Amino acid sequence: MAAEVAEIKRGDIWVKPTFAATVLPEKVVRLKVDAEEWQDFVIEEIQPHGAQVKKGQVLVRFDDKDYQKKLRDAQSASASAALQLQNAEVEYKTIKALLPSQLQAAQQKAEHAAEAWKYFQTTRRQAEIREEDLSLRQTELRLESAREELVQLEKMYKADDLTENTEEIILKRQRETVKAYETTLDLAKLSHRRKIDVALPREGVELKRAAESAEAEWKQTEQNLPRQVELKRMAYEEARVAQQRRTDAWERLQKEQSSFVIRATEDGWFYYGVMQEGRWTVSEAQKALAVDQSVAPNKVFACLVPQKSKLRWDALVDESTVRLLRVGQQGHALMTGAAEQVVAFRLKEIARVPNADQRYPVVCEIDSADALSAVVAGMTAKLQVNVYRQPQALLVPEKALRLNQDGAWELQCLQADQSIKSIVVKRGMTWGERVEVLSGVEEGQKIQIVE
Helix, strand or coil: CCEEEEECEEEEEEECCEEEEEEEECCCEEECCCCCCCCCEEEEEECCCCEEECCCCEEEEECCHHHHHHHHHHHHHHHHHHHHHHHHHHHHHHHHHHHHHHHHHHHHHHHHHHHHHHHHHHHHHHHHHHHHHHHHHHHHHHHHHHHHHHHHHHHHHHCCCCCCHHHHHHHHHHHHHHHHHHHHHHHHHHHHHHHHHHHHHHHHHHHHHHHHHHHHHHHHHHHHHHHHHHHHHHHHHHHHHHHHHHHHHHHHHHHHHHHHEEECCCCEEEEECEEECCEEECCHHHHCCCCCCEECCCCCCEEEEECCCCEEEEEEECHHHHCCCCCCCEEEEEECCCCCCEEEEEEEEECCCCCCCCCEEEEEEECCHHHHCCCCCCCEEEEEECCEEEEEEEEEEHHHCEECCCCCEEEEEECCCCCEEEEECEEEEEECCEEEEEECCCCCCEEEEEC
16 A cells, blocks of 8 residues: 655635526516416417516417307306206205105005905905895896796786787787896806906905005105105205306316416516526427417416516535535626626525435625626626635645544654654645644644555
8 A cells, every 4th residue: 555745734725616606686577377277378479588578568478269269168067057956956855845745645555555455355355246146136036027927927818818919019028028137147147257256356466466566666665765865965966066166167267367468567578488496497398489389387487587676696506515605605706708707796595405406506695786787687607605715724635634433533644753643633624635734733744645
């Protein structure tokens, strides 16, 4: 391992970190299209990049033809949803109001059918059989009476030996009456048999089925009607939500009418791109801002720099640099391409939390407004901060210092007998390859540097 001997000397250590910065205004109006419902913003008119504008002047105007159509459609949809909501509300309230009477009607129908079936079984069936038997018996009696009357007439007219025309007519009529009653009796027997064997059993089956059907319908109604009421309630609620959503969408769309024209809120300059976090960035999309080009909503695409806004230096520095900086430190800026123009500044703000790029935003205040009379936003420069200066510092090469096991810095000092002694020192500022030593050694001492 090669060793090198060096002598501790006094010298000038001047810590003055340098970093790039951009001229940015203290106040920036970031321009974007605030829109949720409408997403298609096509430029119809736009001011040139860097244009000086007056308060109220149109900066960007977007084409709103399709938007107006959408707005009318949204209004119609909202009105339609309102009507649907009214219908749903009427249907729900109607079926809810009719629920008790419909349940009662179904119950009564079931009770009446059950009562009719029970009455048929216990009373009416036997009553109708008795009525049929009675009707058949009466027909039989009428036939018997007609036959007896015919027999008596024949006996009476037979005793005369000679039957007159009138008597023959009477006998013939009575014989026809007997035949008619015989036919009536045959038909009555058929009707009686059908009534007893077919009609009454069939009616009983129908009454039983009707009773069972009415009972099932009542039970089903008890279950289904509340469900139908609940479905109507849910449909009403869905219609209410849909109407509210469509109305909200229409109202949001209405509010976005003002998004189609962006005006200058004050006198200033109009820039494409974004000025924030110590940088001015212009994306490819922002570079292409022109008529018939689209702008994404809710994203900053341009800025208005107010005429009265002060300019400042904005920079992003790494961790090693930010550790050296303190608010109030002073420095000088060398303008890019114009090194003869030196501008004094003072550190105003230093972020203690890095951004997404792991760099720390730093803001520098210009000491004199006149110094930037010919400077505009977006210009760049190299900033140099006077962090520390010690003209007669004890200096050693940085590679000579070692960290011992106790966490202290030490130097390998060469003694008079050529032996090496480790001496703990207090380390000061570092700049480049030289380190300031505040205590522990003296000027002229020899140290050994082990590579």
